[in-house]
Amino acid sequence: MTDLIQQAESTILQPVGMTVDDIEQVMGGLLSSSIDQADVYFQSSRSESWVLEDGIVKEGNYNIEQGVGLRAVSGEKTGFAYSEELLLPTLLDAAKNVRAIARSGQSGIIKPQQRLIAPVRYQAVDPLESMTQEDKVSLLQSINRQTRLIDTRVEQVIVSLVGVHETILVASEDGSLNSDVRPLVRMNISVVVEEKGRREQGSSGGGGRHGYEFFTSDDQAMSYAREAVRLALVNLEAVEAPAGTMTVVLGSGWPGILLHEAIGHGLEGDFNRKGSSAFSNRIGETVASPLCTIVDDGTPENKRGSLTIDDEGVPSQCTTLIENGVLKGYMQDKMNARLMGQKSTGNGRRESYAHLPMPRMTNTYMLAGKDDPGDIVSSVKEGLYAVNFGGGQVDITSGKFVFSASEAYLIKNGKITTPVKGATLIGNGPDVLTKVSMVGNDLAFDSGVGTCGKEGQSVPVGVGQPSLKIDSMTVGGTANA
Amino acid sequence: MPKSVYADPAELDRLKNICSDVLLEAKKQGADEVEVGLNIGQGLSVNARLGDVETIEHHKDQGLGITVHIGHKKGSASSSDLKPSSIKSMVTAACSIAKHAEVDKFSGLPDTSLMATNFFDLSLHHPWDISAEQAIDIAIECEDAARTYHDDITNSEGAGIQTFEGLRVFANSHGFMHGYPSSRHSLSCSVIGERAEGMQRDYWYSSARHANDLESAKGVGEKAAERTLKRLGARAIGTRKCPILFSPDVSGGLIGHFISAIKGGSLYRKSSFLLDSLGKSIFPDFVRIHEQPHLKKAMGSAVCDAEGVATVTRDIVSNGILQGYLLSNYSAKKLGMATTANAGGVRNLTVESGDLDFKGMLQEMNTGLLVTEMMGMGVNTLTGDYSRGVAGFWVENGEIQYPVEEVTIAGNLLDMYQSITAIGNDIDLRGNTRCGSILINEMTLAGS
DSSP: OHHHHHHIIIIIGGTTTHHHHHEEEEHHHHHBOOOOEEEEEEEEOOOOOOOOEEEEEEEEEEEEEEEOOOOEETTTEEEEEEEOOHHHHHHHHHHHHHHHOOOOBOOOOOOOEEOOOOOSSSOOOOOOGGOHHHHHHHHHHHHHHHHEEEEEEEEEEEEEEEEHHHHHHHTTTTTTTEEEEEEEEEEEEEEEETTTOOOOOOOOEEEEOOOOOHHHGHHHHHHHHHHHHHHHHHHOBBOOOEEEEEEEEEOOSGHHHIIIIIGGGGGGGHHHHTTTTTTTTTTTOOSSTTOEEEEEEEEEEOTTTOBBOOSSSOOOEEEEEETTEOOOOOOHHHHHHHTTTOOOOOOEEOSTOOOOEEEOOEEEEEESBBBBBBHHHHOOOOOEEEEEEEEEEEEETTOOOEEEEEEEEEEEEEEEEEOOOOOOEEEEEEHGGGGEEBSSSSEOOOOOOOOEETTTTTEEEEEEOEEEEEEEEEEEEEOOO | OOOOGGGGHHHHHHHHHHHHHHHHHHHHHOSEEEEEEEEEEEEEEEEETEEEEEEEEEEEEEEEEEEEEETTTTEEEEEEEOHHHHHHHHHHHHHHHHHOOOOOOTTOOGGGGGBBBOOOOOHHHHOOOOHHHHHHHHHHHHHHHHHTSTTTEEEEEEEEEEEEEEEEEEEEEEOEEEEEEEEEEEEEEEEEETTTTTEEEEEEEEESGGGGSOOHHHHHHHHHHHHHHTTTTTTTTEEEEEEEOOOHHHHHHHHHHHHHHHHHHHTTTTTTTTTTTTSSSSSSOOEEEEEEEEEOOOOOSSSSSSSSSOOEEEEEEEEEEOOOBBHHHHHHHHHTTTTOOTTTTTOOOOOOOOSOOOOHHHHHHHEEEEEEEEEEEOBBBTTEEEEEEEEEEEETTTTTEEEEEEEEEEEEEEHHHHEEEEOOOOBOOSEEEEEEEEEEEEEEEOOO
């Protein structure tokens, strides 16, 4: 961690002629006796993207961002400002504006700096430098060529490659100084297939907190390509999805977006402090079948949603949200934890220095159960088997949520039969999990594609779950069920 | 009102000089063609909750984007760091990408002859000289109006004011350079109501280029409260086929799917359900959809598109027939056509309305579902398949009966567009799509 701080100093502070002592001075400008909490958040990020389309690597983009966000919190009130200019006088000026949130008070006491050590969840590699420009281009070309060879019906192949290298340095009112260097890579492969005039698409991808070599090892990239083609070909056969309420079996992995939407957002500390969540004041109550234990866990190595420390400098942890069906806890950032008399769970995240931190998910998943996935399907007389999804959304106050199936099949007499077109599934967060009657022994994580949006801020997240049987859910197709 | 720095010719000159430097540097580093966009701006965003200030955010942003073409190979770079040394390394990064990218004969700048030359004033810049304290007072007044509207309003997510002004300059190696200041302001409120059946939340907002054009604080608060109250006691209804009325809050989204399908990118990638649709009847013959990029003070107005091409007022659909696609220079060339000045999107899309107001539209539907909120992204632009979660109201005999939630509506967009039976004159002017409520003859509703 100390190494990480040195790395952050040399990446962010040295080039602009600042030192950690200057940060102390800025913190001094933020604090007054009525300020409960304050932070100075430096961020430097470089990212790139490459896109192949129509058989050629058409373009690439390189982005570099650097800035500092200053926050002071007094009670429930927050003052915030940020700047791309890393100059001490600019920051001291901004600090004065931010501190005005607390109407009066003398200067606060600056605590001596402490450097904390948190266990690292990924290596401080720079993905952009993990491969030469030539190799990035030829990787995309080779994926394109091989993808077209998978099936003659492939008409269009789009491959994108994105890499981010982010360094943060965060100082807090308690004197703590923390740093993190976060790599993140993501690849997506999207294909269009055509047969007898019918066109369908399929896409697949993944990534995590690695360098680009992640995609070239274990045939990773081509496994996305095969999956994208397979999905598109399945869609060629898809018939109208049924409309109405029925038994739904969800596959393992990415369908865990159910948990993210149905209960995850509703268990974020801010909504519960304000009483605006359908889960407010329900700790200790049964909100799911006893088969369900759900956690938010920022610690798995190299996962897209994992963090060594959150954006408030708190080491990430595994937080139990629901244990054997009973609501156990919320996900907290520092401010909401303080106001609710709890502790931060390491879920304080922000999109960038220009955004305020909020309680956000990391990797949210359900622990494995005992059922064989095959037994789950064969227990269903008629229903829907949904294995791939697009996005989802939730209204945390009413509890209603949706998620959109992109690969699903009818189940008839315990057998998976015809594929059906994409359909939205809708349910009520506080009771959907009470209808879970079987939980598979096949816990899997998604492949590293999730991005969560909340109040205009996007952050990378992960989800996971074993196969699940939900006795009743509304499926938004067009055919008679 | 004090003079805004963003309206100051000296500031415009400063940005133009940076753009000129970028163009020179890129040429020096070997670029054949160059485009550069530069934005600076600042804003204030406050939120009040339960009668007191909750957040005060001071925003100050700047960003520079560069695109270079070297022998029909393209690279781009962007940054918030405008130091000369940083700009130089951005140009180097963009050129390095272009050198490694592959030849794409369609890439390059639009012809010089297409560049906008008439830079008329669209009245887009009306800064709001408001302090954080004044903004908080307005937000509190707004939230108070909502919280005191009815006893069933029990909680609040607060009311907020956002104000922003900025200056944008776009230049390219044809010698084109244009800069203009703009502003936007909004006032929003979101409150929670509760009765024995549970909680509901809804919101309202007003947005405008000029603060005087915002709805009153009281009006926004009351509307937020009224909308929340109406949703209390919502329930699911049984699966059926029935008429669907899209309220003006959500009808723009329905037209937005049509716009996505006629964008050049969707067409040349063959990822649209409207391939080869020019001259074909997509909507019933009473439908006219047109683009009005030159409306004064409107949210989507601009004299040129994102490539500097002069924007034009035109019909996209008339008599229900598709008259034109939405093309940038690149997508146009890929399709063997000419740009329609839609790089960066469509501007002030207007759906002509019929004679019926909202009440009239309810009567026209008679019995069916009025949809006021959409959930999820279940729209496939390639096939037109449509399946989304919705909330709204059950309507019988032209009268709202009760609120509905936890249901979906599904169909295919092409069928849905063909089945439009009326478009109301209850137009929502807040966004880039100006559209009244839209009545669709029949869709599948899935529920309990």
